[in-house]
Amino acid sequence: MENVILNRQQVTFDEADHHFEVSAVNDHLLHLLAYAGARPLHPTVPGAVEVEKHADETVASGGSGQAFDAPIVINHDQRVFDRVAAPLSLQLRDYRVRYDTVRQRFAVTGSQADFSFGLPTFADEGWTEVFRTPADAAFFGGGTRNGVVSLADQVIEIANENVWTQGGVTSPVPFFWSTAGFGLLANTFTKGEYDFSNPHHGVRVHHDDPVWDVYLILGKTPQTLIHGYHELTGKPTQLPWASFYPTHLNAYNRDYWVAVTKDSAGAVEVTPGQYYKEYQPVNPESFNTGKRPGTIMVNGLTLVPNVPGSGHVTFVDPDTNGMPKSAIHESLNGEHDYPFSARAVLETYRETGMPLGTMFPNDGYGAGYGQTDSFAGDLANLSAFVSWAKGQGVRTGLWTQKRLTPKDPQHPLKGERDFTRELDAGVSAAKTDVAWVGEGYTFGLNATEKIGGLMRARNLRPTTYTVDGWAGSQRSAVVWSGDQAGSHWANLRAHIGTYPSTGLSGNPNVTSDVDGIYAGTDPVVYVRDLEWKAFTSTFLSMDGWGDRPKMLGLQFGEPYAAICRACARYHVTLIPYLYTLAQQARESGAPIVRPTFWAEQTPYTLGHALDDQFMLGDAFLVAPIMDAYHLQSDGTDQRPSLYLPKGTWYDLWSNKQLAGGRTYADIAAPLAELPVFVKAGSIVVAQRAAQNPGAEQPERMIEYFPGAAGRFSWYEDAGDGLAYAKGESATTLIEGTSNAQHITLTIHPRLGHFAGDGASQPLKVFVPLAQAPTRVKVTVDEQSVPSMMSFGQRADDPLAASRKQTGVTIDLGVINRTTQTVTVTIEVAN
Numbered sequence: 001m002e003n004v005i006l007n008r009q010q011v012t013f014d015e016a017d018h019h020f021e022v023s024a025v026n027d028h029l030l031h032l033l034a035y036a037g038a039r040p041l042h043p044t045v046p047g048a049v050e051v052e053k054h055a056d057e058t059v060a061s062g063g064s065g066q067a068f069d070a071p072i073v074i075n076h077d078q079r080v081f082d083r084v085a086a087p088l089s090l091q092l093r094d095y096r097v098r099y100d101t102v103r104q105r106f107a108v109t110g111s112q113a114d115f116s117f118g119l120p121t122f123a124d125e126g127w128t129e130v131f132r133t134p135a136d137a138a139f140f141g142g143g144t145r146n147g148v149v150s151l152a153d154q155v156i157e158i159a160n161e162n163v164w165t166q167g168g169v170t171s172p173v174p175f176f177w178s179t180a181g182f183g184l185l186a187n188t189f190t191k192g193e194y195d196f197s198n199p200h201h202g203v204r205v206h207h208d209d210p211v212w213d214v215y216l217i218l219g220k221t222p223q224t225l226i227h228g229y230h231e232l233t234g235k236p237t238q239l240p241w242a243s244f245y246p247t248h249l250n251a252y253n254r255d256y257w258v259a260v261t262k263d264s265a266g267a268v269e270v271t272p273g274q275y276y277k278e279y280q281p282v283n284p285e286s287f288n289t290g291k292r293p294g295t296i297m298v299n300g301l302t303l304v305p306n307v308p309g310s311g312h313v314t315f316v317d318p319d320t321n322g323m324p325k326s327a328i329h330e331s332l333n334g335e336h337d338y339p340f341s342a343r344a345v346l347e348t349y350r351e352t353g354m355p356l357g358t359m360f361p362n363d364g365y366g367a368g369y370g371q372t373d374s375f376a377g378d379l380a381n382l383s384a385f386v387s388w389a390k391g392q393g394v395r396t397g398l399w400t401q402k403r404l405t406p407k408d409p410q411h412p413l414k415g416e417r418d419f420t421r422e423l424d425a426g427v428s429a430a431k432t433d434v435a436w437v438g439e440g441y442t443f444g445l446n447a448t449e450k451i452g453g454l455m456r457a458r459n460l461r462p463t464t465y466t467v468d469g470w471a472g473s474q475r476s477a478v479v480w481s482g483d484q485a486g487s488h489w490a491n492l493r494a495h496i497g498t499y500p501s502t503g504l505s506g507n508p509n510v511t512s513d514v515d516g517i518y519a520g521t522d523p524v525v526y527v528r529d530l531e532w533k534a535f536t537s538t539f540l541s542m543d544g545w546g547d548r549p550k551m552l553g554l555q556f557g558e559p560y561a562a563i564c565r566a567c568a569r570y571h572v573t574l575i576p577y578l579y580t581l582a583q584q585a586r587e588s589g590a591p592i593v594r595p596t597f598w599a600e601q602t603p604y605t606l607g608h609a610l611d612d613q614f615m616l617g618d619a620f621l622v623a624p625i626m627d628a629y630h631l632q633s634d635g636t637d638q639r640p641s642l643y644l645p646k647g648t649w650y651d652l653w654s655n656k657q658l659a660g661g662r663t664y665a666d667i668a669a670p671l672a673e674l675p676v677f678v679k680a681g682s683i684v685v686a687q688r689a690a691q692n693p694g695a696e697q698p699e700r701m702i703e704y705f706p707g708a709a710g711r712f713s714w715y716e717d718a719g720d721g722l723a724y725a726k727g728e729s730a731t732t733l734i735e736g737t738s739n740a741q742h743i744t745l746t747i748h749p750r751l752g753h754f755a756g757d758g759a760s761q762p763l764k765v766f767v768p769l770a771q772a773p774t775r776v777k778v779t780v781d782e783q784s785v786p787s788m789m790s791f792g793q794r795a796d797d798p799l800a801a802s803r804k805q806t807g808v809t810i811d812l813g814v815i816n817r818t819t820q821t822v823t824v825t826i827e828v829a830n
Helices: 222-233 342-352 375-391 419-424 442-456 489-504 523-533 560-573 575-588
Strands: 002-005 011-015 018-026 029-035 083-085 089-092 095-100 105-109 115-118 121-123 126-132 139-145 155-158 169-178 182-186 192-195 203-207 212-218 247-249 256-260 268-271 274-281 296-298 301-305 358-360 395-399 429-431 464-466 477-480 540-542 614-616 620-622 637-644 648-651 657-659 662-669 676-679 683-687 700-704 710-716 730-738 742-747 760-768 775-780 783-785 788-792 807-816 822-827
Touching (some): 139 489, 155 169, 169 477, 222 575, 247 342, 256 296, 256 301, 375 395, 419 442, 442 464, 489 523, 489 614, 575 710, 700 742, 742 760, 775 807
Antiparallel strands (some): 029 212, 115 126, 121 126, 126 203, 139 169, 169 182, 256 274, 274 301, 614 620, 648 657, 683 700, 760 807
């Protein structure tokens, strides 16, 4: 180490032909930079990257090219060190970083545990450094890893893989953190390898980069480390309220439907007693030019089955050659043959009471959104659908397989995309595809940031579902888990770890397709997948790719449709709670979907054993049914085991309470009931179930689960628009206490302001109890007021067919939330 310059602004030195710089961003973020030659102007961008296609010709077919556009790090603040000393020692608030000249390592003290790291070594293939931590340190992060939460004992690739099944990485992030009290963000777009396989030898970190450009994040809790990542790369987008409703996706402008008999392979009952089979026209952009079994000719048009496969098909009205005489071309607006339109599908959701918030009507290769002979005509067709759907309370999003701008912006051609004009037509959400962003690295981040910029320019909150992202994607995107096959227990199980792994990697906004995108003929697997995804922030119904329609369970009829509808409607009741969790994630780093160790951190909970269960916030523990362990013919099954962290837990379905700090085996689960538990002390703000945001009622239900003290800061804002980022929002503190005789819940006045907040709102309180209370007292600003009290099950409970939990409901009436403090005191019998 030579030419050491100690300065409180920045410490520099030279080593092994590289110049090193050490500076502070704030009192817990360090920037470490080493380079040979000129100082780099931006993170290293890879040259031509090898795209992993895995025999999928669609990957990266609609775009390629690595270029620096969107940055990884957006916070370039600087803070002086509190103290610097020779030979090389730095003090930053509680943290001390000292270079040990004998061991040639930096030792860090003042965090959760002492750790050290060496200077990087450089070779032709890039840099490598080694961290040494206590042997029991746990590690998390690295991006969206399907089915994988803990990184212990693993070697992971920070690379774009385009693998969507167990262990596959759908969106890598060059960031990890440790329970030792630090995190590392590599400010690079190059491939990496992080080796956690032998903590006794240290954690080996490598990137294919000649520049060592990293940020050391210091903190004593997981959420402070994740928040440190957000401080550097940007806060996650607060998704609009409507995006917490279910989303339906399909292509309604491409395919043709042919009348067939009921017993034909792939027959779908479109109208009562009328069956049709779906076909695609041959089109290079649809990747269907190869011969498929079952190819037909209709009036000179070659059509291939929408889903490749074979099977007996009988046409209702064949010509002399055995080919159908006619085919119905589907559409967005149903100008002809209305049942074969996007509008008809949306109406099916409404008529059956299945909630829906957003619809993507063009999710399919070569689909487009109009059947006119011009771009302008097709755009007018899209605009008509957007306007109609908005009148039904549903937003419209668009999927894309290639660039968002026409080659000649002034003269767009039919079949081209112009996302600017599409947004102006009322589109408010987007979804990328592996065909467009499959190259990953800078390409995926640049794409979502471009979309986000266009949305923000119109006062829209960025809502883009994407794969193949990178560090910084959370600023504008929801990570989507990729394409999996349905009717497959293994893929259901693989999704479970996807949610916490993404949140622990800095993006709390994550989603997936219910029962995958392909197959989908097993109603039990479908129900079980939807059941647990109802306890996440958002989920997708990806239709048009499977062996049968996928419409959130409606396609199976009863009893499956009723169970799925109940779960989806219960999810809607939780949106006030989910929306608050999203804001907490944005401001504190705590993910929406959390691993079990968030409630109890032990070597056991930090390991791999509990990757198949999770927590929703601090209140719910969810243990999905993920295999046919003891599956019965009626769908009843058992969960082999689950672990409840310390504390008391309420069974969601009854008044049963269970002690935590132990493992439970063979948990019974009728088809309509998922093992879900609510921690004593939890406060959950809920609403009435609604078809869509426009149909919501103003009433809110505050549920308190007694047995421990609880606090919940209920967050609200306008639900859309960007004013929330400027502070236009409000919070309401709710506190609960309980003992053997009394349960008390206090609702404090709302603090803050946002457009449409309204002072008055009807509120109810529900407290689960096995027996009716002896007395209920309600005070408003310390003055007793009359109230309506009832005992029994919750009114208008979407889960009422299965949930038998009783309790007391107190109707507080209309409350002035800006000024009034409400206290509910419940006396219970010993």
